[in-house]
Amino acid sequence: MKQDNILEIFSDLGIRATTPRILIYEYIKLQSDTFSLGDIENALPDTDKSTIFRTLILFEEHHLIHSMEDGSGAMKYCLCRNQGECEEEEFHCHFYCEKCKKTYCLDNQASTNITLPKGFIMNHINFIIKGICDKCSHKTDI
Amino acid sequence: MKQDNILEIFSDLGIRATTPRILIYEYIKLQSDTFSLGDIENALPDTDKSTIFRTLILFEEHHLIHSMEDGSGAMKYCLCRNQGECEEEEFHCHFYCEKCKKTYCLDNQASTNITLPKGFIMNHINFIIKGICDKCSHKTDI
DNA sequence: TTTCTTTTGCAACCAGGTTGCAGAAGCGTA
DNA sequence: TACGCTTCTGCAACCTGGTTGCAAAAGAAA
Ligand SMILES: [Mn+2]
Ligand SMILES: [Mn+2]
Ligand SMILES: [Zn+2]
Ligand SMILES: [Zn+2]
Numbered sequence: 001m002k003q004d005n006i007l008e009i010f011s012d013l014g015i016r017a018t019t020p021r022i023l024i025y026e027y028i029k030l031q032s033d034t035f036s037l038g039d040i041e042n043a044l045p046d047t048d049k050s051t052i053f054r055t056l057i058l059f060e061e062h063h064l065i066h067s068m069e070d071g072s073g074a075m076k077y078c079l080c081r082n083q084g085e086c087e088e089e090e091f092h093c094h095f096y097c098e099k100c101k102k103t104y105c106l107d108n109q110a111s112t113n114i115t116l117p118k119g120f121i122m123n124h125i126n127f128i129i130k131g132i133c134d135k136c137s138h139k140t141d142i
Numbered sequence: 143m144k145q146d147n148i149l150e151i152f153s154d155l156g157i158r159a160t161t162p163r164i165l166i167y168e169y170i171k172l173q174s175d176t177f178s179l180g181d182i183e184n185a186l187p188d189t190d191k192s193t194i195f196r197t198l199i200l201f202e203e204h205h206l207i208h209s210m211e212d213g214s215g216a217m218k219y220c221l222c223r224n225q226g227e228c229e230e231e232e233f234h235c236h237f238y239c240e241k242c243k244k245t246y247c248l249d250n251q252a253s254t255n256i257t258l259p260k261g262f263i264m265n266h267i268n269f270i271i272k273g274i275c276d277k278c279s280h281k282t283d284i
Numbered sequence: 285t286t287t288c289t290t291t292t293g294c295a296a297c298c299a300g301g302t303t304g305c306a307g308a309a310g311c312g313t314a
Numbered sequence: 315t316a317c318g319c320t321t322c323t324g325c326a327a328c329c330t331g332g333t334t335g336c337a338a339a340a341g342a343a344a
Contacts, residue, residue, distance in 0.1 A: 069213040112254045119276025128268040134261025
């Protein structure tokens with residue numbers, strides 16, 4: 001595991017390696033932070049939106065990517081750093097910059113200590129911190 | 143402050159007390175957890191969606207309510223327990239039940255310890271825990 | 285090749301949110 | 315009470331992102 005070859009990653013997971021899937025995965029691998037379906041649409045104008053949509057669902061089912069709601073209106077995704085072998089604890093937090101609209105993965109910068117009320121069962125976490133990112137906070141405003 | 147009379151709450155904040163605003167605020171006061179624009183639409187079929195929409199914006203600007211994205215597709219709102227005087231620290235967490243689709247306010251059940259990377263400035267938090275609520279977890283499945 | 289299964293592209297649809305605008309309502313003043 | 319100005323409402327239209335049904339294309343198997 002921890003493959004680098006796309007074809008092997010797909011075949012390990014039993015995913016058929018089609019042209020759109022390879023293009024989409026190649027795009028995803030280049031992203032250091034999060035991306036949306038619309039970002040992929042722009043990057044791959046010859047691939048249909050619905051194909052991208054279904055591919056993202058497929059990738060998420062196989063834990064190749066994670067998804068999150070950052071309040072921007074569009075679902076955001078990020079590459080799973082553990083290629084389908086992420087553990088339950090990988091509930092990492094994200095930062096949404098209200099100025100440049102970029103969403104960053106914060107891997108270990110935020111710790112949470114959760115005690116749920118009796119009877120509540122946690123499956124996922126969607127933890128978004130909103131504010132101004134480092135690049136935008138350095139700029140002088142006006 | 144900590145008023146109970148709707149008309150006084152509005153006049154304290156300089157909000158004109160119109161019929162739709164009173165109806166909407168009365169609805170909101172009855173809710174123990176979160177609600178959406180669509181919930182209000184259903185409860186008040188004679189009030190237009192855009193009026194409800196603009197009223198929610200107004201209420202949030204005056205900190206009468208908080209809003210959050212719970213991933214359900216619809217923005218959720220909850221009554222501010224401090225009537226417009228909530229402090230920055232009131233970043234409470236919410237729980238979304240994936241079975242009954244209800245979103246609960248978790249006031250003190252989850253603590254977070256956040257250390258952002260250098261240069262990042264936090265303004266808000268959108269912290270949603272997803273899973274199964276107590277009512278739904280007690281039910282025998284099938 | 286033929287046949288069967290999976291995947292794709294297109295077009296249409298949907299939900300929730302958002303906007304421009306004309307008329308209604310509210311309010312201060314005469 | 316009537317007038318003039320400002321704010322608010324309802325309606326209809328629009329927008330964006332997401333979702334679906336379906337026929338054609340591509341892939342795998344025989
Ligand atoms: Mn992961
Ligand atoms: Mn509050
Ligand atoms: Zn930024
Ligand atoms: Zn539930």
